[in-house]
Amino acid sequence: MNNNTVKVALVTGGSRGLGKDMALALAQQGTNVIFTYNSQAEEAQTVLAAIEKTGRKAAALQLNVAATGTFNTFVEQVNTVLKEQLQAEKIDYLVNNAGIGIHVPFASTTEEQFDTLMNIHLKGTFFLTQKMLPLLADGGGIVNLSSGLARFSIPGFAAYAAMKGAIETLSRYQAKELGGRRIRVNVVAPGPIETDFGGGAVRDNREMNSFLSSQTALGRVGMADDIGCVVAFLCSDAAKWVNAQRIEASGGIFL
Numbered sequence: 001m002n003n004n005t006v007k008v009a010l011v012t013g014g015s016r017g018l019g020k021d022m023a024l025a026l027a028q029q030g031t032n033v034i035f036t037y038n039s040q041a042e043e044a045q046t047v048l049a050a051i052e053k054t055g056r057k058a059a060a061l062q063l064n065v066a067a068t069g070t071f072n073t074f075v076e077q078v079n080t081v082l083k084e085q086l087q088a089e090k091i092d093y094l095v096n097n098a099g100i101g102i103h104v105p106f107a108s109t110t111e112e113q114f115d116t117l118m119n120i121h122l123k124g125t126f127f128l129t130q131k132m133l134p135l136l137a138d139g140g141g142i143v144n145l146s147s148g149l150a151r152f153s154i155p156g157f158a159a160y161a162a163m164k165g166a167i168e169t170l171s172r173y174q175a176k177e178l179g180g181r182r183i184r185v186n187v188v189a190p191g192p193i194e195t196d197f198g199g200g201a202v203r204d205n206r207e208m209n210s211f212l213s214s215q216t217a218l219g220r221v222g223m224a225d226d227i228g229c230v231v232a233f234l235c236s237d238a239a240k241w242v243n244a245q246r247i248e249a250s251g252g253i254f255l
């Protein structure tokens with residue numbers, strides 16, 4: 001862990017949606033935050049300002065998680081931010097959140113769509129985490145994002161859900177292999193959430209929203225702040241004995 005009392009978390013895809021709420025929830029519990037954005041530079045600045053209002057330090061770095069060739073340079077940038085802006089040597093928590101959704105039937109999924117999802121969700125997560133290991137503090141934690149769709153099946157998400165299933169397997173292996181460094185690895189699997197993810201279908205399609213709500217024990221679909229607090233918990237000492245677990249935050253859907 002860092003010598004100072006303030007922990008540092010790195011969240012990928014933190015400029016909007018779930019990642020934005022994760023970054024804010026982490027800051028509100030007293031964690032300094034580095035977050036990445038791909039193309040939404042203005043939105044990233046808005047999140048940066050919101051984090052700084054909590055009294056915590058923050059930095060926003062551009063990163064395309066599908067571009068593995070840029071990861072060495074990115075790690076160098078993180079190292080510079082740690083030393084020059086956050087007065088820290090390591091990050092304590094890595095949250096692999098960045099992702100996209102492609103809704104397409106299995107029978108018509110193209111290789112290009114499959115590769116896009118694989119490069120972002122699986123290959124990017126695999127190799128970014130690998131590259132970040134020297135900067136991840138012993139005794140820290142990793143949170144990988146999966147989806148309720150890895151447990152239940154809704155037509156149109158075969159490729160996306162397959163990547164998330166792979167993430168869940170990868171997370172168990174990471175927990176096993178990084179246990180010697182006391183690094184915990186857990187998975188958060190959101191259910192349907194009202195964000196702009198996947199074109200905002202859950203939020204904007206009233207029929208879909210109503211159906212999914214009717215299948216959820218708590219009677220509604222999720223909001224972004226239903227997920228950020230779960231990630232913040234896993235990135236805290238309160239979760240020190242939680243390891244290699246899949247936590248589904250879905251309000252109890254399709255039980």
